[in-house]
Amino acid sequence: MVTSLFLPKTIILLCVMGHVHMGDIDPFADSIPFAIEWSGPATSAENQLSEDTVILPMITKDQQRYECHYVANQLSTGVSSKAGDYSGPSAKEILEAFATTTACSYRVESFWTYELCHFKRFRQFHEERNPKSDNEESIVHPDYELGNYDENEQSEVVQHGEFFMENVKHPYLAFTYADGTLCDLTNQPRKTTVQYICYEQGRGDLYQIKETSTCEYTATVLVGELCNHPKYKPIREKSKIISCHSLDGAPEKPQMVLDIDNILSQKPQKISPPKGSSVVTITKAEQEAKRTGIGKREDNLFLQRFLSGEHCLQGAAGWWSYELCYGKTAKQFHVEAGKRVTNILLGKWDLDAHLTWISKHPSKNMNKHNTRRYISQFYSEGDFCDEIKAKRTVEVKLKCTQMGGSSHAVAIYLVEPSTCQYILTVESPILCDLVDQADDKGLVS
Structure with a gap:
């Protein structure tokens, strides 16, 4: 029987940890670095230990005696497929x-x-x-x-x-x-x-x-x-084993460990719902949706409203704020006292202008050999820019990306790589299906 190193209230485990070099443990790892194996009385073969073995005598609160040992330089073995019999391509x-x-x-x-x-x-x-x-x-x-x-x-x-x-x-x-x-x-x-x-x-x-x-x-x-x-293939770590043997007639496992195992093995008491009510089972995805108020239905609704131009996305960086109304306009503005006091049109959507731009910039095309996870669309005919004596334009990038574990987050940011020429990027996991379904011109039907 192997017991996880992290059982609560097991003093013996803390004692062992005190002898382990903590610098060898990654505090952020999800794996269990050590496991205790309760092996009963030691046999004569098991008494013949190597020079690298560390022996730790232990006494529980019930005065039960054990001798635990582990190999100081024991290395974790990776769990991976064997390549010895592999005969496929290199x-x-x-x-x-x-x-x-x-x-x-x-x-x-x-x-x-x-x-x-x-x-x-x-x-x-x-x-x-x-x-x-x-x-x-x-x-x-x-x-x-x-x-x-x-x-x-x-x-x-x-x-x-x-x-x-x-x-x-x-x-x-x-x-x-x-x-x-x-x-x-x-x-x-x-x-x-x-x-x-x-x-x-x-x-x-x-x-x-x-x-x-x-x-x-x-x-x-x-x-x-x-x-x-x-x-x-990825190498997943096995736990290092700490073997504990009982002494002087002590049981194979300490009574305190048995008590904990008994508690953990008990099934939660079934509580009958009040008469006339019903029990609802909530999945993990539903729990997340309940916690955040966002689920798949809300994601699809957001996407529909965004693509129809009904819902506009806004972002801000310092003095300026910006807004994308998909298929309509991209704007930059400043807010004072809750009102927009400065409005600049960065560009507006025109299919013919976009197709002309794509034809002149073939690197923006999506094709079957392209693994990038974004599409580019061109918004033109913005407000006149005195510095360059031309109208503003903006390239809108819709990017599929992961957002630090959140499947619902949307990020939007604007950069001005050259005067009055902009790149407006929207990125979110919600956009992944949209990007995959776009045609080679970056258009979504």
């Missing part, structure tokens, strides 16, 4: 097949966009309209190559347990993308290590990008297909 072959259907992956941030074209190149860029030009095709692209893939100079690096996601170790296969844009600070070309990890729901998502040192980067990509190779 991890690299799996990734190469994945790259034929998902040519490039994207990550969009407030200013930068990252584009990873698998086994080709990795770049960082920002689109900014040139305010000195009236030609719509004249666009400045601050563009940095973060690395290029070269098969002849490639060395595969496989490391286990180096990357943690959701408190689970993920083995990864890493490739080096070198010879990027020259870095002014180091006078060396930029380079990136691209790590591919198994994640069942992964569709080539660029999960994380870090600058590990000046102009050197690490990018982590989630690929569901890689989970077909057992060597790259």
Whole structure:
């Protein structure tokens, strides 16, 4: 019988914990790092312990004596599929097949966009309209190559347990993308290590990008297909075992533990509802909806009202506030004493103008090889801007994203990358189905 280390009121467990090096325990992990095994009287074989074994004599409040021991350098064993009998394609072959259907992956941030074209190149860029030009095709692209893939100079690096996601170790296969844009600070070309990890729901998502040192980067990509190779499946930790043996006729398990087990095993007393009433079973999703007042029905209603233009989204940053009425207008305004005192039209929806813009900016197209989780729409003919002698325009991005565990949250923010040229981003898990259903022009029927 194995008992969790975290049983309440079990003094013996606290004593053991006092001898464990607490620096080896991740306080944020969801797994149980230790478990106690009650093994009865020790056999002669079990009395022959290794030099690394720590022995802890214990006496319970009922004066029952036990001897507990654990191996000081005992390592957790990962729970993962065995790769010994695997005869399928190699991890690299799996990734190469994945790259034929998902040519490039994207990550969009407030200013930068990252584009990873698998086994080709990795770049960082920002689109900014040139305010000195009236030609719509004249666009400045601050563009940095973060690395290029070269098969002849490639060395595969496989490391286990180096990357943690959701408190689970993920083995990864890493490739080096070198010879990027020259870095002014180091006078060396930029380079990136691209790590591919198994994640069942992964569709080539660029999960994380870090600058590990000046102009050197690490990018982590989630690929569901890689989970077909057992060597790259997530490694989940087993609990370290602490064995306790009874002494001097004590029972196999202390009486105090038996008492706790008895309490935990008791079924809650069934309470009959008052006559004429009924019992309603509430699911976990319904409990969340009851707590937040938001459920699937409310999400769908919000989406319907938003897409019809009936419900407008608003955000704010400092002095300015902004508003998107989908399929109608995008505005910027200032509020004083509860009233709008300044109104600026950033752009209004026009299908023909959007299609013209999309045709001139093919990178904004959605296609079957594109795994990015957002769509772009162009709102034009805003208020006249004196600085650029042209009307304001705004690119509206509807982005599917996770919001820190909340499935109902909606975020909206506005940036002005160049004078009177704006990007308005709306992101939420609610938009995921909408993004998936959009056509290659970013339109939703």
